[in-house]
Amino acid sequence: MIRLNNITLSFPDGDTRVTAVDNVSLTAHPGTVTGITGPSGSGKSSLLAVAATLIHPDAGQVLIDDIDATRLNPGEATELRRNKIGIVFQQSNLIPSLTAREQLTVMNELGAQHSRRHRADALARADVLLDAVRLTAHSDKRPHQLSGGQRQRINIARALMNDPSVLLIDEPTSALDQERGASIIDLILRLTDELNTSTLLVTHDLVHLPRMHGVVHLVDGRLVDTVATA
Numbered sequence: 618m619i620r621l622n623n624i625t626l627s628f629p630d631g632d633t634r635v636t637a638v639d640n641v642s643l644t645a646h647p648g649t650v651t652g653i654t655g656p657s658g659s660g661k662s663s664l665l666a667v668a669a670t671l672i673h674p675d676a677g678q679v680l681i682d683d684i685d686a687t688r689l690n691p692g693e694a695t696e697l698r699r700n701k702i703g704i705v706f707q708q709s710n711l712i713p714s715l716t717a718r719e720q721l722t723v724m725n726e727l728g729a730q731h732s733r734r735h736r737a738d739a740l741a742r743a744d745v746l747l748d749a750v751r752l753t754a755h756s757d758k759r760p761h762q763l764s765g766g767q768r769q770r771i772n773i774a775r776a777l778m779n780d781p782s783v784l785l786i787d788e789p790t791s792a793l794d795q796e797r798g799a800s801i802i803d804l805i806l807r808l809t810d811e812l813n814t815s816t817l818l819v820t821h822d823l824v825h826l827p828r829m830h831g832v833v834h835l836v837d838g839r840l841v842d843t844v845a846t847a
C-alpha cells in the first residue's frame with residue numbers, strides 16, 4: 618500500500634519558488650489502479666517522483682507499507698525503492714544492447730549483493746514476467762527489433778522484477794495509438810490484480826480513466842477532485 622499524506626513540493630524559480638505539489642494526500646490499496654490526471658504542469662510527474670522516493674518533499678509523509686520513506690537516510694531509501702517500488706518512467710530507458718530477457722535480469726545485478734536473487738531464480742522470474750506481458754516469443758530480441766508497445770511492455774515487466782508492492786507509471790500510453798494504449802492499460806489493470814500491487818498511473822488521456830479504481834485530479838499542484846470509479 619502507498620499513502621501520501623499532505624505532500625508539498627516546491628522548486629527554486631529565480632528569487633522565489635514554484636509550488637509543484639500543494640498539500641496533496643492520497644491512498645492506493647493493493648490490487649487497485651489510481652489514475653493521476655490534470656493539465657500540463659499541474660504536478661503529476663512531481664507527485665510521482667515524491668511517491669517514488671526520488672525527490673524529498675518539503676512537507677508531508679510517504680508511507681510505503683507503513684514505512685515512512687521521508688524519514689529514511691538515502692541508503693535506506695534506495696533499499697526501500699529497490700525492494701518495494703517498481704517505476705516505469707515516461708521516457709523508456711531500455712539498454713540498446715540487451716535482449717528483452719536481459720533487460721529484466723540486469724535488474725538483479727544492480728543493488729546490494731545480499732538482496733540479489735540467485736541467477737537461476739532471476740531468469741525464472743524474468744520468464745514468468747515476459748509471459749505475463751505476452752512477450753515470451755520476443756525474449757531474445759533487442760529494443761530496436763520491437764514495437765513501441767512491446768518496449769513499453771518490457772518497461773512494465775522490468776519494473777515488476779523485484780516483486781514490488783507499489784507500481785508507479787508515468788504516461789504509459791503517450792507514445793502509442795489509441796488501440797495499443799488501451800491494451801497497455803488492460804495489461805496494467807491485469808498485472809495490478811494478479812500481483813496485488815498498489816498502482817499509481819499518471820495520464821492525461823481521459824479515455825482510460827473510467828477503467829481505473831480511483832482518479833485524482835490535480836490543478837496547479839492542488840488536488841481538486843477524487844473520484845472512485847470502478
Ligand SMILES: Nc1ncnc2c1ncn2[C@@H]1O[C@H](COP(=O)(O)OP(=O)(O)OP(=O)(O)O)[C@@H](O)[C@H]1O
Pocket residue numbers: 628629635636637655656657658659660661662663664821
Ligand atoms: N526540476 C524542476 N525544477 C523547477 N521546476 C520544476 C521542476 N520539475 C517540475 N517543475 C515545475 O513544477 C510544476 C509541475 O511540473 P510537473 O512536471 O510535475 O507537471 P506535470 O503535470 O507532470 O506536467 P506534464 O503533463 O507536462 O508532464 C511545473 O510548474 C514545472 O515547471
